[in-house]
Amino acid sequence: MSAALRTPPQLPPDTLRVIPLGGLGDVGRNMAALEVNGEILLIDCGVLFPEDDHPGVDLILPGFEAIADRLDDVVGLVLTHGHEDHIGAVPYLLRQRVDIPLIGSRLTLALLREKLKEHRLRDVQYRTVEDSQRIVVGGFDLEFVAVNHSIPDALAVFVRTAAGTVLHTGDFKMDQLPLDGRITDLRAFARMGEEGVDLFMTDSTNAEVPGFTTPERDIMPALERVFARSKQRLIVACFASHVHRVQQVLDAAVTHGRKVVYVGRSMVRNMKVASDLGYLKVPADTVIDLRDVDSYRPDQVVLISTGSQGEPLSALSRMANREHPVIDLQPGDTVVLASSLIPGNETSIYRVINGLAGLGATVVHKGNAMVHVSGHASAGELLYCYNIVRPRNVMPVHGEVRHLIANADLAVATGVPRERTVLAEDGTVVDLAQGRARIVGQVDTSYIFVDGSTVGDISETQLTDRKILGEEGFISVLAVVNTRSQRLISGPDIHARGFHEDDTVFDPVAAQITKALEEALGDGVVDASRLQQVIRRTLGRWVSNSYRRRPMIVPLVVTV
């Protein structure tokens, strides 16, 4: 795979162009654009949560700048389900054109509506669709297919166009006995396969995992054991969108006579939406407010909380640090992390586990009990899909490079010719015509960073600066020179942050800088920026020799 930009050719009539705008090479910021005869259909618009190589960044958006001048041609945005990595970037896209029709299931759009309210977006166009419903949007004839995932009401979408058909799975797995009975509709997949799927875009997240994803209901015995053994306070942390996981905890709570308290803003909000719409079945008098928790004994309540990824400001982290205003954990309390361990979050999660364990709490997590199962189809399930759909071309989506490659290998194992598996990355332009998909170009889908209230203001340059500052700190040098007398009249004043506690360590180099500046001034150099160069060079050499380090050097020369 190569990311060199290569302008794609003009799109011929009756050819379908597919451009992944995110999610191929990362787990997150999922988005794809489909274009035919001048009209564009978008599928998903999610965020990527940044890791250490993007310090201070809040969110990373898909590369929708690539279609910035084409937004008027967009006929709709299909949201396959309500996870942040599929809907989180919608507010930022709508800032550019607010009336893009948003198409999705009832729960997906309800969760999105809450989000768009917080962003104060008005005049948004929603179009709710049902399982198996077929609608026409411009030149795209869409049929929605129920799929099973770690959030209810997820959909795959079958797209019929003048140039061929695409089946996009969204995120999915194939739990054959899901809690809500809503299975991935393989009969629909089979029917579409018989009709002909020209391009099959499939979730790659678990393509490296052999076998089959364990059914959600198989965590119930472990949860039951926890409830049966727990004699004191009990806290279960999981994702705020995992309605089925919450349902299992809620059911166990009812069985064991505990009230339920939702903790964390997104947990409270999502569970309200889910129970209002009937996705979460809540018996009367089960849920109480966190404010009222002290009216009950610790063993009469279970708290269902956010913070399962060790987020530093979450309720769970604050409990682990003894900083939570209401919940004060005691030895013998039990905390369950009923959640995955997302790569990159290990350090934060283990920090929380160690904090909780250090307070004497029993910590149950996927490392020592069956309290989590994945939301994505494993290799065995993907093989079923390929054999049922028998696609003409395959384009693995949603995953890092290793996942995409593993998924393509599964397609090949079921008989898809290697040359019919498209290993694309973000920005790869794929044209489908006469039943054949081909890579024809590459467009720019760079990360767009959200930082505080700014979008796109931060570039890789600032991030590189942050990285240097974060690892080495900086040293500032202030000098005031009189350009007429060619004399240094004040300074050098040297201060460091993130480098050394004691500014007197700079005394030896201050004399060197004075000497270097006076020599330069004596040579007739009176330009501030050239004098700053002198400081940078003198100090840089000294700090590298004396400390073997490379802090940022910030020289400030004032000429008077």
Added chain:
Amino acid sequence: MSAALRTPPQLPPDTLRVIPLGGLGDVGRNMAALEVNGEILLIDCGVLFPEDDHPGVDLILPGFEAIADRLDDVVGLVLTHGHEDHIGAVPYLLRQRVDIPLIGSRLTLALLREKLKEHRLRDVQYRTVEDSQRIVVGGFDLEFVAVNHSIPDALAVFVRTAAGTVLHTGDFKMDQLPLDGRITDLRAFARMGEEGVDLFMTDSTNAEVPGFTTPERDIMPALERVFARSKQRLIVACFASHVHRVQQVLDAAVTHGRKVVYVGRSMVRNMKVASDLGYLKVPADTVIDLRDVDSYRPDQVVLISTGSQGEPLSALSRMANREHPVIDLQPGDTVVLASSLIPGNETSIYRVINGLAGLGATVVHKGNAMVHVSGHASAGELLYCYNIVRPRNVMPVHGEVRHLIANADLAVATGVPRERTVLAEDGTVVDLAQGRARIVGQVDTSYIFVDGSTVGDISETQLTDRKILGEEGFISVLAVVNTRSQRLISGPDIHARGFHEDDTVFDPVAAQITKALEEALGDGVVDASRLQQVIRRTLGRWVSNSYRRRPMIVPLVVTV
């Protein structure tokens, strides 16, 4: 557990004091001090590799400042084995007293000798000991016990003193069919148990892992399969100290007619030491130099490389980035990561795997094949140990809090009374007298940071500054004021790094700062530090309102 400092009482005669100086609460910087009748024995002196919360730091040392004024009383330093987290901090300790007798096995001291040479330390005192050897060092009667670990020649140590006995396992596991036939000497453990073990200090790393650690030789089938299938270049990455792992690769190479090339400075150095001493058995004409690799076809060579943890400057990372000067990977090449996935390194390791996969290489790792086993005893093995030793008191060592707690629970499960399991952390002072171990105090064992060529110069304050700088950047404001005329004569000049590309975004606030400064000057404020406060407040408020961010603000006011 609480880290509040509590001065321990004066040590009574014939009482044994144990202070863990590192390794309890972290995986790394393992070190313990044992004191009796005024003499101190040290066990291990390793480094901790820093994670994201210590940006820019190279190494973290044990808290040996706690015994800085007692170094003359140290009668010896026992090194249980040659891993960095057990020997890596020795050079920094020897800078404070070079002639502390270093006691260890042949391989351990040979590896340490190479390290101390690089640090240019002379007049070092080495004392090599054999399995089962008994030596007396001051008031400490030491008996060494062979243990099996992921490096050869590891030792446990049984310490007999006037105040009681301690059995310290070092790091170990209980592979019953190890490659070199050198098993953990449970007969010695049993004999010591019969004699009486007052305090059992045991490796906790895998105490949370149920069952038994898989034998090292069980990875041979997976390695064999890789060699049999590989038709092109083959690279195996593993730890540079894992002699047995390298031996297995080397044996497979001989079987399949491939020459062996060591890649990476520490791999070359350690394998030279190991084969010189006979720990690695190398048939003649097997190993070739990297310089000569081009004289062979790719399928005639296997490269054994460092970089299995995704270290950015390692040979493997450079291959993944196509930046290696000699090795240019081709589609169809195979790379094996025969190594663990150390928590905190996931992102780096997956980055390397994605890079290699993107180049078309087949990547084999512990996630998709049995190419790694742990070096530490799992819960099942620890139960054996407790039942064989039947210790009077137990103090879990080497692990995060959750590991220590899990290990204590295993001791309790075998019948050790809960009150006889000491849950200590770094700096906890434990006194053993009349066969009973008790926590009596807590001393300061703060992290000591190695950064560039400096040791201990960086404090938490600098790291906090680095964190702010790394996530938010900084804004500097320079103003020159005339204190006599009470006028601003130059500035404010506002510059930012890591904040925003374009300094003109500050134009609106520059006017506000000018106004605030002039008002302050008009009110008679001429003190530079008070004027700097004015700038900090004005700019801080503006940036928080306009950007919802909190960069470091660096005001510089020059008064002339």
